[in-house]
Amino acid sequence: xxxxxxxxxxxxxxxxxxxxxxxxxxxxxxxxxxxxxxxxxxxxxxxxxxxxxxxxxxxxxxxxxxxxxxxxxxxxxxxxxxxxxxxxxxxxxxxxxxxxxxxxxxxxxxxxxxxxxxxxxxxxxxxxxxxxxxxxxxxxx
Numbered sequence: 001x002x003x004x005x006x007x008x009x010x011x012x013x014x015x016x017x018x019x020x021x022x023x024x025x026x027x028x029x030x031x032x033x034x035x036x037x038x039x040x041x042x043x044x045x046x047x048x049x050x051x052x053x054x055x056x057x058x059x060x061x062x063x064x065x066x067x068x069x070x071x072x073x074x075x076x077x078x079x080x081x082x083x084x085x086x087x088x089x090x091x092x093x094x095x096x097x098x099x100x101x102x103x104x105x106x107x108x109x110x111x112x113x114x115x116x117x118x119x120x121x122x123x124x125x126x127x128x129x130x131x132x133x134x135x136x137x138x139x140x141x
Contacts, residue, residue, distance in 0.1 A: 037064030042094045044127040046102035049075045051127065053105065055090055066090045069107055071127040082132040084109060088120045097124045098135050 034056040041050040051073050057066040066089070069082040088109025097104040105125040124135050 034067055035059065037066060038090065038092070040092075040094070042103055044071055044094065044103050044105060045073050045076070045130075046100070046128050047073075047075050051075075053094075053127075055092070055107075057087060060089075063089050066107075066109060069105065069125070069132070071132060073127070073130075076130070078130055080127055080130070080132045082123075082125060084121055084123060086120050098126065100126075100128065102126070102128050104135060 035058070036054050037057050037059050038055040040053050042053055043049060044051050044053060051071050054070045054072070055064065055066045056068040056070060057064050065087055067083070067087045069084070071080045071082075072078075073080070084107070086109065088111055091108045091110070093106045094103040095106065096102060097106065105123075105127070107123045107125065109120045109122075111120050125132050126135050
């Protein structure tokens with residue numbers, strides 16, 4: 001009995017395959033790097049100075065798939081990051097949702113990049129006090 005038959009018998013007839021990934025294949029299929037896909041300057045920390053609010057993800061042919069929201073508070077040299085439970089194609093806006101006179105962030109994520117149907121998630125976020133936190137949205141939202 002040769003070594004292959006002995007190995008197959010030992011594994012209960014299950015074939016064991018091994019393979020090597022070439023460096024070229026690995027380079028072409030490396031993990032997707034998140035890039036800035038949208039950016040706005042809005043005071044979301046309440047200090048009266050514009051913060052840089054960025055959406056990070058992957059650009060598509062006509063939209064962007066978002067994985068993170070980042071707030072850069074240059075006045076306090078602080079960067080805050082929020083990771084939604086799921087990625088998606090974004091719509092976002094800024095408004096005071098909780099009545100504290102500081103603009104909050106509304107981030108909506110959709111599963112369709114063309115017509116933004118199939119909402120996956122909607123977040124109302126505040127970046128006040130140095131952290132991004134979820135807040136309750138306006139009544140009826």
